[in-house]
Amino acid sequence: MILDHRPTSVDETRRKQAHRTILLDYPSLGSFQALTKGFRNRHHLVVASIAVKLLLRAQLVLSTAVFHAEILVDGTILLRARMGILHAMVGVFLILSGVLLPMLYHAPSSRGIAPRDPTSPAGTAALLASSQQFLARLTGTGNADMDTVAARLAGSWYTTELRQPGRKPEKMFQLRQLSGGNGTFNTESPEGSNETMGIYRPWTQRARTQVTSVSVSIGLLAAICVIFSLRGSREGLEFSDNVFILWTCLPTFIFVGLAIFWTRIDIDRRRLAPFLKLTVAKCRFQESLGLTYMNEFGLRSAGKAIKNQDWTVFLAKSTAMLGWLMPIFTAGLFAITQIPQTANLQLQPQTEFKSTTKSLSTAIDTAVVNQVLLQETPKYPKWTWEDIALPQIALTNHPKQWPLPNTQLVSNMPALRAALTCETLTLSGSQGSKWECVPVAGTKKQPICKGDQAYTALVASSCAQLTSKFSLNYLWGSCDNEGTISVLLCNQTIYEIDVHTTFHTEDFRIDTNAIPITNSTSVRPSGVDVDITSVYGALDDVGADDNKLEGLDSFFRTLVLSRVEMSLERLVLPERQNAVTQAIRLQHGILGAQALNSDMIRRPISSKRARADSSIPASIDYYISRLTQSSVQTYVLAGLLAVTFMFGLLSLRTAPRGAPLPKSPGSIAAQASLLADSTLWWRLPDGAEWMSDEDLARCLRRKTFQLGWNKSGTGGRSYGIGVVQDEGKVARPPIVSKVSEGGSSGGLVAGRYISMAPGVYSYGDIPQYEKT
Numbered sequence: 017m018i019l020d021h022r023p024t025s026v027d028e029t030r031r032k033q034a035h036r037t038i039l040l041d042y043p044s045l046g047s048f049q050a051l052t053k054g055f056r057n058r059h060h061l062v063v064a065s066i067a068v069k070l071l072l073r074a075q076l077v078l079s080t081a082v083f084h085a086e087i088l089v090d091g092t093i094l095l096r097a098r099m100g101i102l103h104a105m106v107g108v109f110l111i112l113s114g115v116l117l118p119m120l121y122h123a124p125s126s127r128g129i130a131p132r133d134p135t136s137p138a139g140t141a142a143l144l145a146s147s148q149q150f151l152a153r154l155t156g157t158g159n160a161d162m163d164t165v166a167a168r169l170a171g172s173w174y175t176t177e178l179r180q181p182g183r184k185p186e187k188m189f190q191l192r193q194l195s196g197g198n199g200t201f202n203t204e205s206p207e208g209s210n211e212t213m214g215i216y217r218p219w220t221q222r223a224r225t226q227v228t229s230v231s232v233s234i235g236l237l238a239a240i241c242v243i244f245s246l247r248g249s250r251e252g253l254e255f256s257d258n259v260f261i262l263w264t265c266l267p268t269f270i271f272v273g274l275a276i277f278w279t280r281i282d283i284d285r286r287r288l289a290p291f292l293k294l295t296v297a298k299c300r301f302q303e304s305l306g307l308t309y310m311n312e313f314g315l316r317s318a319g320k321a322i323k324n325q326d327w328t329v330f331l332a333k334s335t336a337m338l339g340w341l342m343p344i345f346t347a348g349l350f351a352i353t354q355i356p357q358t359a360n361l362q363l364q365p366q367t368e369f370k371s372t373t374k375s376l377s378t379a380i381d382t383a384v385v386n387q388v389l390l391q392e393t394p395k396y397p398k399w400t401w402e403d404i405a406l407p408q409i410a411l412t413n414h415p416k417q418w419p420l421p422n423t424q425l426v427s428n429m430p431a432l433r434a435a436l437t438c439e440t441l442t443l444s445g446s447q448g449s450k451w452e453c454v455p456v457a458g459t460k461k462q463p464i465c466k467g468d469q470a471y472t473a474l475v476a477s478s479c480a481q482l483t484s485k486f487s488l489n490y491l492w493g494s495c496d497n498e499g500t501i502s503v504l505l506c507n508q509t510i511y512e513i514d515v516h517t518t519f520h521t522e523d524f525r526i527d528t529n530a531i532p533i534t535n536s537t538s539v540r541p542s543g544v545d546v547d548i549t550s551v552y553g554a555l556d557d558v559g560a561d562d563n564k565l566e567g568l569d570s571f572f573r574t575l576v577l578s579r580v581e582m583s584l585e586r587l588v589l590p591e592r593q594n595a596v597t598q599a600i601r602l603q604h605g606i607l608g609a610q611a612l613n614s615d616m617i618r619r620p621i622s623s624k625r626a627r628a629d630s631s632i633p634a635s636i637d638y639y640i641s642r643l644t645q646s647s648v649q650t651y652v653l654a655g656l657l658a659v660t661f662m663f664g665l666l667s668l669r670t671a672p673r674g675a676p677l678p679k680s681p682g683s684i685a686a687q688a689s690l691l692a693d694s695t696l697w698w699r700l701p702d703g704a705e706w707m708s709d710e711d712l713a714r715c716l717r718r719k720t721f722q723l724g725w726n727k728s729g730t731g732g733r734s735y736g737i738g739v740v741q742d743e744g745k746v747a748r749p750p751i752v753s754k755v756s757e758g759g760s761s762g763g764l765v766a767g768r769y770i771s772m773a774p775g776v777y778s779y780g781d782i783p784q785y786e787k788t
Contacts (some may be wrong), residue, residue, distance in 0.1 A: 023239045034685070037460070038150075038191070039684035043287050043310075044218065047285050060122040067115045067498050070107055074270060078105050080268040080347040081261050091728075102279055128177070131705045133188050134468070136308035137290055138301065141696060142704040144711060147688075154685065154692040159725075159735035161214025162679045165689050171396075189705040191684070206721045213735075214678035220284040226671065229335075230664035232274060237657040240349075252355055252642025263643055265344040275339035277431055278660075282336035286317060289329050291681050296674035297738055301716040305696075305737070306709070309333075319621045327670040331663045338656050338663075341563065342762045345656075349649045354639040361425070363632040367408040371545040377553035379614035380607070385554055388606055389578040393600065397613060398525060401532050403605025404431040404515055405612035409524065409632065417588070423521040424530070427634035431515045434548045434608020436488070436601050438506035440593065441583070443493075448501035453479035453489065457668070465495035466567070471588050472501065473572035475552065488549060490600050491732040492561040492572060493588055504597055510608070514538035521636060546617060548608040555607075575603055575653075606740035674722075693734035696778065 036057045042050050047066055119593035134140045144151060153172075157165050172193055220226055243253075255263060286309035294304050308331055309317045314337050321330035361685065387395045399406045406429050449465040453476035461480070464472045473492035482489055493501030518530035527534060529551040552571055557575035559565050564584065575582050580599045585591045606751035608761065621630075679686050691697075699719065704712065719739050726738030 034172040038174055039166055040682040041680050044680045061420040062117055065091040071112050075108050077268045081264045096101050138305035144688055145704045146188045149193055150191045151692045154689040158769050159213050161680050165685050185572050206581050216594045216677045216679050218284050220281040226667050233657050233661040240650055244650045252644040255643040263350045268343050268347055271342040271346050273534040277341040279641050280338045285332040289326055290414045291677055298720045298722045301719055306713050308561055310761055335663045338660055344655055345652045348646055350643050352641050353644040355642045357638050357640055359636045361408040361634045363634045364412050365407040365630050366410050368621050369544045369617050370619045372616055375550040376611045377550050378404050379551050380554045380610045383455050383606040384610055391577045392579055400609045400613050401526050403609050404433050405609045406431045421522050421637035423636050425519045425521045425634050428514050428634055429517045430512055432612050433513055435511055435606050436506040436604055438504050441503040443501045446497040449495045451479055451481055452601050452717045464491055469495055471567045475571045502593050508771045510544050512540050512542040548611055549609050549610040594599035634679040652767050690736045693736045697738050
């Protein structure tokens, strides 16, 4: 608390009232209590620091929900962000900036707050060494509670001053009463009376609190292990996008709350440790008055506790540090994972293929030819793929628990294929160029080489020189006498074959990423009989205006211009005969599939019984999003909870067994009341408030202290921190003066002290230690 000058206004005077300054005990309050009291007392730095702490904790919770992992089936992990949470975090950072600005304005001046750090009991004692008036008012209150101490200081205003004219050292730090508090006060304490002892036992020091801590640790450990073993690690948990954020934030809320709980215990254990040690045993200066665990880095406090064998402090600090590690691992504790599922279904054909004797010349048009043959990337009409035609199907009695969109249906479908059964024949140009054949779309014989054409390529229904057992004759080659002409003699056939097909479930279109695969061992005859060659008429307009393709009929013009990459030069090469044969078979099959897909052949199944009898088994491999529990984070959290559980059990054994403190030592007045009747003052030299920690420790290193009922400087017994053993040189017995009627003076007069701090005072120049 900054009390560094005499107030100059009513508002400033009000701020220096005892209950707003020396009676304040922020360390013993919770965050919200301290925040409320800071607002009421207009302590801006306290309010800002607590607000920053609360906002950072809120930011920690938000940070666990801003990103979440989505694990795909192939193991790919996608990190997705929630923009709403991200905007909330930005807003919190802006609020933090606004809160930090007042901290800069209200920060202490460069002169500092006090000559030394008051964190340790010795630091507070050194700062109060010259405040005789203040200490005299608290004489006899060591065993009293804070209500009694507050009553002694009621109506008082205090400030700090630096003055000591004509003395060495020249400056003296003093807590001085400005006004108020004119009631009388007693300088004697009850003679060993335990009936008037105050009892201060915060909830963090009670056994039930430690039992609660142990129970929470084992409960959370069991909870995350049970969830992980039952559903979290395998098929996962059902969730919706609206509640997923709860699965990410709720564990963080729980573990942050647990960390705050352990931090409160840790703070009280550390701030009370030096005083509780003094109630149990007699302690040296370094183990008691000179000891503090506050305002330190966590690992430093833990190491110091091990060094001083303060196992209660070590366990509390370690538990708190582990507690703040846990929210970090809860961020990825739950993730969205795509779990593979399989649904076995039944498909019912809705159409069947029927034979027809009609011509199929109108079955397809130029647009279909362009889609399936001429485009670089073909686009097949529904229920067809390459040279196969599939029956139209529909799902029957499908379950409702799996989603239709973005799923694939797999089935072995019975399909029809238009094929050619062929033999090959090779002729010399001089021999074949004089042949006459009947085109497949005509009735009269025509020479295959007309005039001066260089190449020939046509589909003939018959040729005089060829056997009549084949209904289709594909001829191509060079009309030159030195060239060759190839002949493919074929009969068309339609057979049934099983095709492993993958459909998009929502519209039953064939999945282009998983093309149909035919089972060559399942070929069987089909009862469908149609003339596929009649569909060749749809090719008449393809390449009709291209002079380079003179001598080629519509079928071969389409073959040259199609995506099968059969150029005119390759077409007439004898060594390319097998490639041309395969291209002819493929093009015929593609045209045949489109012909079979026409309404002239595909007919609806009218009988429901026929559809039921011809059901086709199918399966859907789909994926559902489930909330799964990460094994790594689970094992880490389980390990941390197990360690904190063990620490909790050990804390039950190492808890302080001494008498409780009469009051919380967190305020200036509380510590002053414990020190008011102490003989420590006779062992502190003038200017102790200006001594470094090392010099002060050297001065008091051979003293042994205890908190309890001790012999006071007046000869009676008083409760407080007293020197019970001094291995150094002892000062002369002090003389106690009478307290003035107004209570503005008192205490102690001339005594001599031989300093044990080299370089501060010499034996030849020992100033009087007096308090007037």
